Every structure is written in structure tokens, then in C-alpha cells.
Amino acid sequence: MKITFFSSKPYDKEFFDKVNKNFNFELDYFETHLGPHVLNIIDHSDAVCAFVNDKLNAEVLESLSRKGVKYIALRCAGFNNVDLEAAKRLGLRVCRVPAYSxxxxxxxxxxxxxxxxxxxxxxxxxxxxxxxxxxxxxxxxxxxxxxxxxxxxxxxxxxxxxxxxxxxxxxxxxxxxxxxxxxxxxxxxxxxxxxxxxxxxxxxxxxxxxxxxxxxxxxxxxxxxxxxxxxxxxxxxxxxxxxxxxxxxxxxxxxxxxxxxxxxxxxxxxxxxxxxxxxxxxxxxxxxxxxxTAHQAFFTEEALEQIATSTLTSLSHFEKAEEFENPNAVLI
The missing domain is CATH 3.40.50.720 (NAD(P)-binding Rossmann-like Domain)
Structure with a gap:
């Protein structure tokens, strides 16, 4: 599975690369926010990994679907930035991290x-x-x-x-x-x-x-x-x-x-x-x-490791059509 990350920082890469040794996914990182202006950089990705300020409205989701993206992984608990109705209509699976430290x-x-x-x-x-x-x-x-x-x-x-x-x-x-x-x-x-x-x-x-x-x-x-x-x-x-x-x-x-x-x-x-x-x-x-403070409340070593582990585990469950251990991680 190829996963494209948006709003990624050096610490995201550090922790996701570390946890990915157990999954062997192909990870592609971009620092830019996800929105209509950057959809052209997505190339043969199976999944998109987004953060709190990425915009996943109907327009963006439709473009992602046309590009062959099947999964949306939110590396956060909140999901107010995702049009879940549009995602469901397009057949996109969406997951989040319901609890991380x-x-x-x-x-x-x-x-x-x-x-x-x-x-x-x-x-x-x-x-x-x-x-x-x-x-x-x-x-x-x-x-x-x-x-x-x-x-x-x-x-x-x-x-x-x-x-x-x-x-x-x-x-x-x-x-x-x-x-x-x-x-x-x-x-x-x-x-x-x-x-x-x-x-x-x-x-x-x-x-x-x-x-x-x-x-x-x-x-x-x-x-x-x-x-x-x-x-x-x-x-x-x-x-x-x-x-x-x-x-x-x-x-x-x-x-x-x-x-x-x-x-x-x-x-x-x-x-x-x-x-x-x-x-x-x-x-x-x-x-x-x-x-x-600039949205740093989550920013501990323990939380970042749990976020990476939960996100990649959820995408693995999607890929293998497995049952989720934590049903709250699945939005669609």
C-alpha cells in the first residue's frame, strides 16, 4: 500500500518510519496542507493520511476517488474537517485515531x-x-x-x-x-x-x-x-x-x-x-x-508513537478486510 501524507513534519516522518518497519508500506510525505490546490501531487496512492487542518470536502474527496485513493486515514481524533456523507457516497473508507495518550x-x-x-x-x-x-x-x-x-x-x-x-x-x-x-x-x-x-x-x-x-x-x-x-x-x-x-x-x-x-x-x-x-x-x-500555544497539547513521544501505530494498523485492517479491534477508529 502506498500512503501519501499531508501536513507532515519531521517528527511525523520519524515516528511513522519507525512504526512502519512492522508494516512495510510505501510512505510519501508532503508538508503542504491537503486541499484542491495540491491534488496533482498524488500519484498512484492507495491512501491519504491527513491531519487536523487538512480540508477533505466533497470536491477534494471526489478528486481523490478519481485518482484511485481508497482510504482516508486521519492521524487525529477529530473528524470535523471531513465530509463523511461525500466519502460514504464515493465508497471511501475513513479511519481516525480515537484515543492516543x-x-x-x-x-x-x-x-x-x-x-x-x-x-x-x-x-x-x-x-x-x-x-x-x-x-x-x-x-x-x-x-x-x-x-x-x-x-x-x-x-x-x-x-x-x-x-x-x-x-x-x-x-x-x-x-x-x-x-x-x-x-x-x-x-x-x-x-x-x-x-x-x-x-x-x-x-x-x-x-x-x-x-x-x-x-x-x-x-x-x-x-x-x-x-x-x-x-x-x-x-x-x-x-x-x-x-x-x-x-x-x-x-x-x-x-x-x-x-x-x-x-x-x-x-x-x-x-x-x-x-x-x-x-x-x-x-x-x-x-x-x-x-x-500552537496545537501542541498532543505533542509527546508516547502520543506520537500511538498515533503512528494506530493509523498504520487501521490501514492494514482496511487493506486485509480485517475486523477492527477498536470499532471507534472506523468512521466509514
Whole structure:
């Protein structure tokens, strides 16, 4: 099987080449995003391996099908960038990585909370300039604070357990309740109640029509004054303009985002010598109480190895018409 990778980086090649020793597939890597503009570079590929910002709309899928591509492998959990109806109509099989070291993302979410709260990034820069003053660095205890978790799948559950370890009161909202978390003493409550009671809110749900812009002007107005908001899931969960307004009015006290609605034009690239034309991200980064990381929450050795293993295993199952060990890996 020949697999063409898009949005690939040196670390993707490193881990996929390592795992591929067990499969012996032909791997072809391209750093460019997948979209209508690059379809001509696909040559006799059986499968395409895509990432979070690749566009797999009906037009792209139809072109891939005409070129003989049979399989679409997403090396991520989310699949909001794929037109599944078009893929099904075209007879394309689609798989994803439903769970890859959920602790990686959960730990990054907590790292963002601690960084924003205790201002360790600011303290680091101060001390390097021989400024040992504590003025402006005051934080708050997470102990006995209320941390709201929206979405308690693998990542949300891992995060909730970490938050519980700090002695916080952990409340959750999900359309499916996790019995293990309930047994650990965590309460599921209505979403509006979670907004109203949480000192910290961490988003861990997929991007769907129902969750698009779930953080908006109306939901922000229901949140506690000075709330901390963390998003390590998908940028589209947040209405960026509404969040900027919330920061300006000081209703939102802290914001940590590892994802951004328009990130495909920014993230995974070195733009240090470029004038960024996105006024929204520039405005966000101008706030002293905002922390932005560039979709790195997943970025651990363990996660990358699991992503590569899961992706190539799924493609092997497709090729051999085998039953999947994890049915959640198959979308079509």
C-alpha cells in the first residue's frame, strides 16, 4: 500500500518510519496542507493520511476517488474537517485515531491552568532579567475551587482525574455520563449550571454543529466574573470575538487556548519573520492574561508513537478486510 501524507513534519516522518518497519508500506510525505490546490501531487496512492487542518470536502474527496485513493486515514481524533456523507457516497473508507495518550492533552490543559494562574512564564522572564519582585505574580489555590469539565471522553476524563488530584471540586457536563468519574465523586450538572458555578472551565468535546461556538456572548454572560477558560479541543468551540469582548470587559479573567478557529493559516509554521494579518489572534496575544500555544497539547513521544501505530494498523485492517479491534477508529 502506498500512503501519501499531508501536513507532515519531521517528527511525523520519524515516528511513522519507525512504526512502519512492522508494516512495510510505501510512505510519501508532503508538508503542504491537503486541499484542491495540491491534488496533482498524488500519484498512484492507495491512501491519504491527513491531519487536523487538512480540508477533505466533497470536491477534494471526489478528486481523490478519481485518482484511485481508497482510504482516508486521519492521524487525529477529530473528524470535523471531513465530509463523511461525500466519502460514504464515493465508497471511501475513513479511519481516525480515537484515543492516543489522552493524558498528553489533559496534562497540557492543566499546565496551561497552572501557568496562567501562577504566572510562571512571566516569572521566568523576570528572573532572567534579574528582577526578583513578586508584584503582579499573585495566583490562587486550585484547592477547593470548582473546575468545570465540558466533555468527558478519554481526554476529558483524564483531565477530570488530574483536577480532582488538586483537591478541587470537579463538575462535568456531557450527553453521556462517565460512571467511573461519578464513582470518584464528580458530579454531572446542566451546562448552564456549570457555567455559573465554575472558577475554571476546560473544554474537551468534539466540534459539531451542536458545539460550534458553545462559548459565545450569551454563555460568557452566564459564567462567573474572572472565570478561567481553557480550550485544548477545537478552535471552533469558541466565538473568538465574544471571548475578546469578555476579556476586555474583564468578565473572563484568564484564557488559555491550544487551538484557534483560524489556525490552519498559522499553526505548525514558523512565521517569526512574517507580518501576521489575522487581527483576532494578534488581539488575543496582546492580553497579559492570555496564553496561546500552537496545537501542541498532543505533542509527546508516547502520543506520537500511538498515533503512528494506530493509523498504520487501521490501514492494514482496511487493506486485509480485517475486523477492527477498536470499532471507534472506523468512521466509514
Amino acid at each position: 489522552p493524558e498528553a492533552v489533559a496534562e497540557h490543559a492543566m499546565a496551561m491552568i497552572l501557568t496562567l494562574n501562577r504566572k510562571t512564564h512571566k516569572a521566568y522572564n523576570r528572573v532572567r532579567e534579574q528582577n526578583f519582585s513578586l508584584n503582579g505574580l499573585m495566583g490562587f489555590n486550585l484547592y477547593q475551587k470548582t473546575i468545570g469539565v465540558i466533555g468527558t471522553g478519554n481526554i476529558g476524563a483524564a483531565f477530570a482525574k488530574i483536577a480532582k488530584g488538586f483537591g478541587a471540586r470537579v463538575v462535568a457536563y456531557d450527553i453521556r455520563e462517565n460512571q467511573e468519574l461519578k464513582d470518584l465523586g464528580m458530579d454531572y450538572i446542566p451546562l448552564e449550571q456549570l457555567f455559573a458555578e465554575s472558577d475554571v472551565i476546560s473544554l474537551h468535546c468534539p466540534l459539531t454543529d451542536a458545539t460550534h461556538h458553545m462559548v459565545n456572548k450569551d454563555s460568557i454572560s452566564k459564567m462567573k466574573k474572572n472565570v478561567m477558560l481553557i480550550n485544548t479541543s477545537r478552535g471552533g468551540l469558541i466565538d473568538t470575538k465574544a471571548v475578546i469582548d469578555g476579556l476586555k470587559s474583564k468578565h473572563i479573567g484568564y484564557l488559555g487556548i491550544d487551538v484557534y478557529e483560524q489556525e490552519e493559516k498559522l499553526f505548525f509554521r514558523d512565521l517569526s519573520h512574517t507580518i501576521i494579518e489575522d487581527d483576532m489572534i494578534q488581539r488575543l496575544m496582546s492580553f497579559p492574561n492570555v496564553l496561546v
